[in-house]
Amino acid sequence: MKVVAKRPESLQETRFHYCPGCTHGIVHRLLAECLDELNLREKAIGICPVGCSVLAYDYFNFDTLEAAHGRAPAIATAIKRLLPDRCLVTYQGDGDLASIGMGEIIHASLRAENITVIFINNAIYGMTGGQMAPTTLLGQVTTTSPYGRTVEANGYPAKMAELLAQSEGAAYVCRTAVNTPANVTRTKKAIKKAIQMQMKGMGFTMVEVLSTCPTNWGMSPVEAMKWVGDHMIPYYPLGEFKVKEEG
């Protein structure tokens, strides 16, 4: 009998706690598949954020650390410097990476740290119950922007892929989405490419993944997927923003 689909070894056999329609599960699986296919599970060290994916250490089947809010890139920096042949992956949400951890992510990229950052942008704080994120879109209603985000009160949403692509230390910066099967495939390719470039020592790598939060957006899972295409992608264009050439 031929096996056509199975749980990646880099994922533990357990149930995710994520809400129905949340795309964390998809991205967890993509990362796990990439590590399996690159035969890196036993070299992988994952840094989990504060946010909905805080429990990712219970889901990944490789060494993991739980970080203080926003500090994952600093933790990954130290581990990679001490253990340069390991594969360092931080998994961070928008509050973690683009708000409280803005300093750490910028400087990790400027130092050209050989790490891979998976950045989940769902335009809202999920775990704390739907507050405004640095990536919340203009006009978007959240519990702390109850009349919709305005430039006057809240400023502009952070375009992290564009920002980090400016960094000389960045080797690979890409924005993808997981709202369609085709985009899921592209996201996997991007994650794999980022990890490969990290392992070649080419510098800082990041894949920003536009994701959903049906619970806090107040939508059905299908409506949320559609909202990514209708509202997020027009502001957060998909594509590779920085690809450093080898050599």
Add this chain to the structure above:
Amino acid sequence: MEERVLMKGNEALAEGAIRAGCRAFFGYPITPSSELAEYMARTMPKIGGVFVQAESELAAINMVYGGASTGARVMTASSGPGLSLKQEGISFIAEGELPCLIVNLSRGGPGLGGIQPSQADYFQATRGGGHGDYRTLVLAPSGVQEMMDLAMEGYDLADRYRTPVLIMAEGTLGQMMEPIILREPVTQFVDKPWATTGCAGRKPNVVNTLHLDPEFLETRNRHLDAKYKEIQAKEQRAETFMMEDADLVVMAFGIIARIAKRSVMDARKQGIKVGLIRPITLWPFPERIVAEAAKTVRRFLSIEINMGQMVEDIRLAVNGQVPVEFYGRIGITPNPEELTREIMRIAEREGF
């Protein structure tokens, strides 16, 4: 023959850490600790170690969290305001049970304060400092030799108890030079099977401080509490001086203890029965030595470079048996004459 060299305190501490096997330093510049980072920046590349000048104190302490998780001996150093910024990370390190060395070349506060030597971070150091129920082991050197020795011993204690160890030394100790004996490098290290180094040949390791299950959270706190009680039972350290027949006991730590020692000798020459207890561990506070002394002496005097912090620990240990007085300066380190005057004032008033 043992090698004696003239060394600056900051460099002796850094060299002690390296001789104890420290192979990574993560820091952010701040007076008066920057020379320690500079020594590490010069030395680490030559010995295959890691030096990262972090973008902030927050990043530096989280690099320590990451570095320590690999099982390596790692370190950071800072001063007052920098230590305040590190507190969140130290709380995580305590609960993650990650051994490491953290140095506070202490200066005066609050706020930006000044860059003069101070002991005003005693409460922050000995009460945990960050959020949650934890302690850090705190060592207080009083000379350049101890800057080296306690850095080395600090790593042993950190590994033995899987806990962050803090060295608190006034800025003066970092700046002054004394001849010291260079200690032999450490060659034997403990295994760290818990380290997150990649899961080849074993199940994945996890370093985590989140415990959503309330019963498990209590279990974790009880585990830490048991460890801290063991440290309190086994690791209290203090130097005692001329205590045999003392009526008055001066208590002081760090640089001021050496100044106070001279005043104790001066007062002895004037016929006053005065002794000295110098805590070497600030936490665990050497309460047994203090409690034992309280049975025979008539009065304590705490001398600190702050507005009265260790004096509270002395009062707890003395437990009302005899009075405990306080004399403190801040910004200014008192000279021996000033302290002798205070000792004589108390002795004359009390008829010692």
